[in-house]
Amino acid sequence: MKFNPVIEHLKTYEPGKPIELVVREFGIEPDQIVKLASNENPHGCSPKAAEAVRKSAHLMFRYPDDTMMALKSKLSERFGIDEKELIVGAGSDQIIEFACHAKLYGGAKILQSEITFAMYQIYAAQCGATVIKAPGVAHDLEAMYELYQKEEPEIIFVCAPNNPTGDCLDRVDIENFIEKIDHDTLVVVDGAYQEYAAYKDPRKALDPAALIEKFPHVLYLGTFSKAYGLGGMRIGYGIARQEIVRSLYKLRPPFNVTTLSLVAAEEALEDEAFVQMTLRDCFEQMERYRDFARKHDIEVIESYTNFITFLLRDIDSTRLAEALLRRGIIVRDLKGYGLNAIRITIGKSEENSRFFETTEEILNNGVK
Numbered sequence: 127m128k129f130n131p132v133i134e135h136l137k138t139y140e141p142g143k144p145i146e147l148v149v150r151e152f153g154i155e156p157d158q159i160v161k162l163a164s165n166e167n168p169h170g171c172s173p174k175a176a177e178a179v180r181k182s183a184h185l186m187f188r189y190p191d192d193t194m195m196a197l198k199s200k201l202s203e204r205f206g207i208d209e210k211e212l213i214v215g216a217g218s219d220q221i222i223e224f225a226c227h228a229k230l231y232g233g234a235k236i237l238q239s240e241i242t243f244a245m246y247q248i249y250a251a252q253c254g255a256t257v258i259k260a261p262g263v264a265h266d267l268e269a270m271y272e273l274y275q276k277e278e279p280e281i282i283f284v285c286a287p288n289n290p291t292g293d294c295l296d297r298v299d300i301e302n303f304i305e306k307i308d309h310d311t312l313v314v315v316d317g318a319y320q321e322y323a324a325y326k327d328p329r330k331a332l333d334p335a336a337l338i339e340k341f342p343h344v345l346y347l348g349t350f351s352k353a354y355g356l357g358g359m360r361i362g363y364g365i366a367r368q369e370i371v372r373s374l375y376k377l378r379p380p381f382n383v384t385t386l387s388l389v390a391a392e393e394a395l396e397d398e399a400f401v402q403m404t405l406r407d408c409f410e411q412m413e414r415y416r417d418f419a420r421k422h423d424i425e426v427i428e429s430y431t432n433f434i435t436f437l438l439r440d441i442d443s444t445r446l447a448e449a450l451l452r453r454g455i456i457v458r459d460l461k462g463y464g465l466n467a468i469r470i471t472i473g474k475s476e477e478n479s480r481f482f483e484t485t486e487e488i489l490n491n492g493v494k
């Protein structure tokens with residue numbers, strides 16, 4: 127069978143290994159497995175959100191409220207924007223997809239940093255676009271600007287903080303960069319980990335309302351999958367001027383977000399105490415990872431997220447990740463991104479202890 131030639135060359139996204147797979151492949155009991163691979167919230171989600179979902183279960187037979195009014199009104203109040211400047215998606219992933227379809231056609235290009243969220247290039251490639259990468263482990267805005275001038279991409283992706291490295295540009299640097307970009311180029315600012323960055327360092331905090339007020343060509347992305355702990359509900363949002371939102375809306379399938387996801391997000395937004403606990407605990411636990419790395423002479427990237435990246439020297443990241451996996455600990459190998467590094471999601475205290483003990487044992491005995 128012949129397919130669209132564009133899809134013949136597509137790579138599929140490799141998500142963090144699910145617990146079920148490790149159970150099957152290694153025969154490890156599910157409660158013995160520690161998953162630190164997908165940047166999920168180790169504390170789960172707000173108990174209020176979970177309760178609201180249980181109470182709404184009887185609504186499953188109905189199609190969702192496609193206006194998403196209740197959630198939009200809460201989000202618009204939270205950010206100080208108009209509801210028409212908002213679009214809600216099945217994860218912010220889906221908004222990336224809409225943005226690619228809205229801007230990319232015949233010979234189009236996107237520009238991104240070399241090591242960043244894989245979905246940008248996957249959706250861009252689906253649209254037949256060329257992916258231009260600015261070299262460097264961190265976003266190099268000067269290199270990106272040079273490539274912007276040379277290549278004239280339709281979309282530029284800025285991930286702040288960046289996944290899978292954890293580092294984050296300062297707000298002023300992002301704004302000075304966007305200032306220089308012409309208004310026909312869409313600048314997608316991905317704030318999937320903004321809650322963490324803003325908590326750790328106010329210089330990293332982005333204000334989506336101020337961003338779109340200043341810049342007519344910015345699309346800001348947020349998600350409920352990380353700090354709010356709703357990865358399994360698939361819900362995220364985009365914030366942009368109405369002109370952009372109107373175009374993205376044309377690509378949105380009706381009922382793209384489920385009733386229960388909407389309910390969960392609405393309640394999660396109200397439970398600020400849960401998010402604060404999440405953020406406090408994340409950075410407290412991250413200190414233990416920094417201590418561990420120091421003790422073992424491993425370099426870390428300063429992280430503004432809920433994960434930390436170990437840059438390895440003498441150890442091969444793939445072999446270390448596999449050795450951990452055989453012992454029931456799932457982390458992310460970054461070899462595929464061209465880095466000899468592993469990315470570890472900060473877990474609960476006892477999960478992190480398991481990681482330290484197990485990694486220490488592997489390092490002491492040599493990676494086998």
Ligand SMILES: *Cc1c(COP(=O)(O)O)cnc(C)c1O
Binds near residue numbers: 219220289349
């Ligand atoms: C997790 C993540 C997202 C979006 O996740 P969804 O679950 O689709 O909302 C977007 N960007 C980055 C950088 C992420 O890490």
